[in-house]
Amino acid sequence: MNDLRQKVSSSKMAFLKTASIEAQQRSNALKRIADELIAKTPQILAANEKDLEATKPLVEKGEISEALFKRLKLSESKIRDMAVGVQSVEELANPVGKTLSCLExxxxLELFQITVPIGVICTIFESRPDALIQISSLCIKSANAVILKGGTEAQNSNQILATIVRDALRENNLPVDLVQLIETREDVxxxxxxxxxxxxxxxxxxxEFVSFIQKNTNIPVLGHASGICHEYVAQDADLNKAYSICFDAKVQYPAVCNAMETLLVDEAISEQFLPEMAKKYLDAGVELRGDQRVVAVLQAHDIDIKEASEEDWTYEYNDLILSIKIVGDMNEAIDFINRCGSAHTDGIITENKEKALAFITRVDxxxxxxNASTRFSDGYRYxxxxxxxIATGKIHTRGPAGxxxxxxxxxxxxxxxHVVANYSGNDARKFTHRKLEKSW
Amino acid sequence: MNDLRQKVSSSKMAFLKTASIEAQQRSNALKRIADELIAKTPQILAANEKDLEATKPLVEKGEISEALFKRLKLSESKIRDMAVGVQSVEELANPVGKTLSCLExxxxLELFQITVPIGVICTIFESRPDALIQISSLCIKSANAVILKGGTEAQNSNQILATIVRDALRENNLPVDLVQLIETREDVxxxxxxxxxxxxxxxxxxxEFVSFIQKNTNIPVLGHASGICHEYVAQDADLNKAYSICFDAKVQYPAVCNAMETLLVDEAISEQFLPEMAKKYLDAGVELRGDQRVVAVLQAHDIDIKEASEEDWTYEYNDLILSIKIVGDMNEAIDFINRCGSAHTDGIITENKEKALAFITRVDxxxxxxNASTRFSDGYRYxxxxxxxIATGKIHTRGPAGxxxxxxxxxxxxxxxHVVANYSGNDARKFTHRKLEKSW
Structure with missing residues (x-):
């Protein structure tokens, strides 16, 4: 614990020191990281191979999923992508020291509001070693210190990547502890x-993991525990748009947080819309679970689906499973989303602008x-x-976070x-509070 | 607990409902509150009188301070000021639904980033009943729901003020539970x-109270536990500016969080600056506590002051007491502030622009x-x-918060x-990511 505290303290020292170092040095470090990723590709792959070998038996025993194993595996082209990613972060304008407002x-006596880094950021991520590079480069660019905890299964890969990053910091006279790795759950x-x-x-x-963090710390948390996204097909939807949006939102990549988990269909168009939509889903291998009315509508078209349980309405499948509910009107849809959703991403499909505006205003x-797929909601597409x-809280940042x-x-x-005494009493000076177009 | 949960749930319902109500109705409610404060002045003063009578014995016993008693006491002119305050909030532009950015x-396929209220806000404040009106009007203007907990000693005053606010909401068809009062510490x-x-x-x-809240909740907290503000008088300070700024920062109103608690003096000018400054402070009744070198410098001018203890450097006096330290250079001043300060407000007095910029960049x-008094750091002056x-955290809001x-x-x-499928695979469409000057 004391060792860890010292480690974290030295992240804070590194953050404070970095404030007085030119942005160019941070850029140079990023360039160096990109170069070294390419130069050290064989070593990175060798370290990654160790992780893969250690993990394979766990996959066979079913303790680790195939999907996780895939994300763990690096390749020459994945490493090239990582280097390109670092390069593109390096090319961003320096985000620090920008004037947000200026008031006389x-x-x-002038008041500037200027951007500054946050400080010491701790990120905890799963098996993808490329996340280490992505997060480190964003933090270096923005002059934040970062403490990284990767998955244990990626330990060798993470170590060599962290070494590349820290060497690049050292070579560019930046505090090396701007990026630090911690390795145990106890540390977290x-x-x-x-x-x-x-x-x-x-x-x-x-x-479970994100909820655990949120419940067990007073430190602000940026993230989301779950992504329970909805599309609501309104009475006045263009059904062709509805078919393709609803298909995309569920089927295109179901394992991610911005995929739709519950489809809400207005009763006025449910008989017209549901049978064809259900067929598209079933053809794509989607398991459907409906409320009683959905089950009945589909039964009339010889489509048998399971009835949804109460838990289905607040469950994130992350899989080819979809719950479907018929709602009486838009108000019911909005109330349902605000009650059962996770404040991630929710959509309406309608040609009625007034309705769309009301939905947008009232869904929290x-x-x-x-009229678009929930799947657009991510940092790259935004x-x-x-x-x-992706943040689902209300404070600091909402939605995809860059x-x-x-x-x-x-x-x-x-x-x-200037002293405050001159602005009080009988001969008090008045504040001008005049906006200036002035940069820091 | 269940009753309280129901109460808080109904704040949330009130917040969600308000999203679909025109901003004009919120403005009308504010106008009504301002009018009713004037119309009901006698009743408000009568309720306040009850609080004052109940509190007087506690003041005599020394359980409640004179200062708190003063803040509790309302008058016709204080109520008029409250009404003017509500009016000025009413006159602000509607802050909700403003476009922050628009990206094609x-x-x-266009992405708007628009302002929305946060949701349910819980504020806990001390004896000043005017805080209830100020906070309620800000929340109504911004379409947030607010749960208020005032000091027990202000209970009767708060009740009549809350009734005025809730009546105004009801009369303007806004959900009355947009503003609710809770009254016990248990509820908090x-x-x-x-x-x-x-x-x-x-x-x-x-x-102690703010720290308790921060340590005992996972809900984001906006505020500050302490205000330990510094002024650093650099080697190249204009000493006349330094005398008046340092005097103002400590003496003009010492009971507030933006008053200076520790004065840092560069050793290069300490012998020149300290004796005259100390005399000004002593004439104004300020108790001085210095480090060994400060004590020695002043002793040479026949000024005897107490030596500061280790606790003095991180203590918020909120009183006519000041700790003074001599530092070797600006780096030492910056390190000291980042270590012992509370991230509230810290100043440098210097004619050297380069030094000032470095100080500004590095003080966190x-x-x-x-070259101005720390006392400027509040919402009205800003x-x-x-x-x-006033927020001293890093997340969401920093400094004086409006x-x-x-x-x-x-x-x-x-x-x-639009569907995501079209943006992947071999014939993938490319995103344009073009900034638009378009409003929602």
Whole structure:
């Protein structure tokens, strides 16, 4: 615990030191990382091979999923993609020190609001070793310190990647502890108590894991425990759009958080829409679970599906399974989404603009989608480049989070001997509070 | 507990309902509150009188401070000020639904980022009944629901004020539970566990109280436990500016969080600066506590002061007491502030621009001040109108927080049947990611 505290303290020291180092050095370190990923490809693959060998028996025993094993496996082309990713982060404009606003308080007394890094960020991620590179490069670019905890199964891969990153920092005279690795679950537990040193936790992983983190720390958490996304097909939907959007939202990649888990269908069009939609799903191997009315509508067309249980309405399948419910009107759909959803991404399919606007205003989710698939809701598609995570909370950042979510701001007040006493009492000076178009 | 949960649930319902109600109705309710404060002044003063009578014996016994008693006491002019405050919040532009950014993802697929209220906010404040009106009006203007816990000693005053607010909501067809009062400490404790219903807690009060809240909830907290502010007088300071800034920062109103608690003096000018500064402080009744070198410098001028203990460097006096330390250079000042400060507001006094910029960049506080008093750091002086609180955390809001801190955003994606499948595979469409100057 004391060793860990020292380690985390030195992340904080590294963060504070970095504030006085030119942005160019951070860029140079990123270039170096990209180059070294390519130069050290054989060594990275060798380390990764060790991880794969150690993990294979666990896959055979069924303790680790095939999907996880796939994400763990690196290849020459995956490493090339990682280097390209670092390069593209390097090419972003320096996000630190940008002026968000400037206000004249009085003659010669100016208040700037400027972007600054957050501080020490702890991210915990699963088996994908490329996540280490992605997160490190975002943090270096934004002058944050980062503490990384990768999956145990990726331990050798993560170690060599972290060494490449830290060597690049050292060679560019940046504090090497700007990026640090921790390796045990015990460390994660202990880190959750260090709210005096860590400013933000970004957990990526299973629902249970993210919920555990959220419940067991006072440190702000950026992330989402679950992604229970809905599409609501309204009475005035263009059914062709509805077929293809609903198909895409479930089938195109069901294992991810922005895939639809529950389909809501307006009763006015349910008999017309459901049978054809159900056939498309069944042809694609989707298991359907409906409420009583959905089951009945489909039965009339000789389609037998399972009845959904109460748990189905708040469950994230991450799989080719879909629950379907008929709702009486849009109000019922909105109430259902606000009650059973996870504030991730929810959509409406309608040609009625007024209805769409009401839905958008009243659904309390971080992303609301009109006539498009929920699957668009991620950092890359939202134009953020690399993604830190997707936030379903209300505070700081919502929805797909990019490098902008690793920044906060600071107020800088520049005066010329100004004192508050002159602004009170009988001859009080008045504040001008005049917006200025001025940059820091 | 179950009753309380129901109460908080109905705040959440009120918040969700308000999303579909025109902003004009919220404005009308605010106008009505302002009118009723004036119309009901005699009744408000009568209720306040009851509180004052119940509190007087406690003041005599020394259980409640004179200062608190003063803040509890309302007057006709204080009530008029409250009404003017509500009016000025009413006159603000509607902060909800503003477009923060608009990005074209592809032809016909547009991503808007728009401001939305946060949800259910719980604020806990001390004896000042006018805080109830200020916070309620900010929350109504920004379409948030608010749960208020005022000081027990202000119970009668708070009840009549809350009734005025709730009546105004009802008369304007807004959900009356948009503003609710809770009254026991037990309720506060229980509310800290309701992270599924409450989105933000804003505690205002003593260090111990705010720390308790921060340590005992997973709900995001906006606020500050302590305000340990510094001024650093650099070698190249204009000493006349330094005298008046340092005097103002300590003496003008020492009971508040943005008053200076520790003065750092560069050794190069300490002999020149300290004796005269010390005399000004002593004339104003300030108790000085210095490190050994400060004590020695002043002793040479026949000024005897107490030596500071280790605790003095991290203590918020909120009183006419000041600790003073001599530092070897600016680096030592910065390290000291980052270690012993509370990230509230810290200043440098210097005519050297390069030094000032370095200090501003490296001091990790929410407000950094150059050649001005730390006392400027509050919502009113920063041009935010009414103040929700001052945040010393890194996440969501930093520094003085106004109505903008009661907002978050939501992504709205508008398509025309767009599906993700078209953007993958061999014939993948490319995203355009083109910024648009378009409003929602």
């Amino acid at each position: 308080l009085d003659r010669g 537990k202990n880190i959750l108590t260090m709210d005096d040193l860590i400013d933000l936790i970004v957990p990526r992983g299973s629902n 989710s971080s992303s609301v989608v009109w 134009g953020k480049g690399a993604e830190v995570g 490098i902008d979510s690793l920044l906060t701001y600071k107020y800088v007040l520049v005066g010329d001997g | 993802l592809d032809r016909g 404790k229980n509310i800290l566990t309701m992270d599924d219903l409450i989105d933000l807690i804003v505690p205002r009060g003593s260090n 506080s929410s407000s950094v001040v150059w 041009g935010k109108g009414a103040e929700v609180g 109505i903008d801190s009661l907002l978050t955003y939501k992504y709205v994606l508008v398509g025309d049947g």
